Amino acid sequence: MSSRLPIFFIVATVTIDAMGIGLIMPVMPDLLREVDGGNLSQAAIWGGILATTFAVMQFLFGPIIGSLSDQYGRKPILVISLVIMSIVYALSAIAGSIWILFVGRIIGGVSAATHATAAAYMADVSKPDEKAANFGLIGAGFGIGFVLGPVVGGLLAEFGTRAPFWAAAVLAMSNAALGWFVLHESVTDATRRAFTWKRANPFGAFKSITSFPGLGPLLLVYFFYQIGTVVYPSVWAFYGVERFEWSPSMIGVSLAVFGLCFAFVQGALVQPSIRRFGHRKTVVIGLALEATTLFIVAGITSGNILLLLIPFTALGAVGMPALQGIMSRRVSDDAQGEFQGVLTSVNSLAAIMAPLVMTRSFAYFTAPEAPVYLPGAPFIIAGTLMMIAVVIFQMRKRSSAAS
Incomplete structure (x- = not known):
């Protein structure tokens, strides 16, 4: 039992962190229209700008935070990040203009190392054959947080668009306290690595990590x-409001x-999928399911049918922990923090x-002057990208076999 406690605590930390994110999602369309005074299409564009700003800061600072955790440990990085995130949520709760939300996204992007640091902690305490399953537990904790967060956020929206942000601030601070008191440091003197700016900047980190054999195509x-x-x-x-006229609570x-x-x-x-099919086939199955469900979601016209389809759409999530497990096993123990920082930067580039x-494709195809009304256009784009990922993964496999 004692050997499982660190895993239990890190999953609990990710769960509480995800609740903070999920709390604010149902009110974002209304909040952006409230502070900017525009319509839904304009709010969607501002939502994209804020998300991109957050992602740019994560791209720049993800490897720095990861490298810092390789030297100073996972625990202090986790706790400090959560305290700052609590302050950012409070700042957003009192925002009277879009520019205050913009500043909050900048600060939040710098400090949002929680998930990457938690993944590095999990890699530290996992045996090589346990990594994929334990990365899956992190994803499960994140999913549970999204179960609780949006429901509570939708209920809190009845008290105003700011209430979920205050709740998220309290959760983030509580999460910091939890991490401080229950997490044991996983970085030891044997795995500690000195911080250097050469590896900490995103471009140097990419060069360092891709030097590990076969990691570039997987990234x-x-x-x-x-x-x-x-x-x-x-x-x-935005899709729920436009397509099905969903309320914040329904979202x-x-x-x-x-x-x-x-x-x-x-x-x-x-874990059952990996035992049955192996890591590589599990990745392919996950990517193919993601592509299929994205194309289906794009054409749905009934909100009730979409709700019934959600369990099937979630099946694609089986592939990502398997891919993370494959990559993590190719990286040395003293570079796990740097590697997770690189994954944060990859996530950020995507974000x-x-x-x-x-958001712009959604706005374009839902605007009054749109040549074709197609609110599902973003899901068609996403499904196409998933098919490209399948092709790259399979080509990498054939190239390795040929070599």
């Missing part, structure tokens, strides 16, 4: 996967259903590009 697959999945946080709320319910299914898949199905593309 490219991961990149296309992340671009594709960013469609959900980018336009789900919260839909996100909760997805989070519950996502948590079940990553917590219960990853820089995708929200602008997804």
Whole structure:
């Protein structure tokens, strides 16, 4: 039991962190219209700008935070990041203009190392054959947080658009306290590595990490996967309002259903899938399912049918922990923090590009002057990117076999 406690605590930390994110998603369309005074299409564009700003800061600072955790440990980085995030949520709660939200996204992007640092901690305490399953537990914790967060956020929206931000601030600070008191440091003198700016900047970190054999193509697959999945946080709320006239509480319910299914898949199905099909086939199955469901979602015209389809859409999540497990096993123990920082930067590159593309394509195809009314256009783009990821992964496999 004592050997499992660090894993339990890190999953609990990610769960509480995800709740803070999920709390604010149902109110974002209304909040952006409130502070900017525009319509839904304009709010979607501002949502994309804020998400991209957040992602740019994560791209620049992800490897720095990861390298700092390789030297100073995971625990202090986690706690400090959460304290800063609590302050950012409070700042957003009192925002009277779009520019205060913009500043909050800048600060939040710098400090948002929680997920990457938690993944590095998990890699530290996992045996090589346990990594994929334990990365799945992190995904499950994140999914559970999204079950609870949007539901509570939708309910709190009845008290105003600012209430969920105050709740997120309290959760982030509580999460920091939890991490301080229950997490044991996983970086030891044997695995500690000195911080250097050469590896800490994103470009130097990419060069360092891709020097590990076979990691470059896998990072490219991961990149296309992340671009594709960013469609959900980018336009789900706007898509629900436009397509099905969903209220904030209904958006919260839909996100909760997805989070519950996502948590079940990553917590219960990853390890059986890897045992049955192996890491590589599990990745292909996950990517193919993601592509299929994205194309289906794009054409749905009934909100009830979409809710019924959500369990099937979540099945694609089985592939990502398997891919992370493959990559993590190719990286040395003293570079896990740097590696997770690089994954944060890859996530950020996807989040820089995708929200602008997804929200603008949504705005273009839902505007009154649109040549074709197609609110599902972002999901078609995302499904195409998933198919590209499958092709790259399979080409890498054939290239390795030929070699």
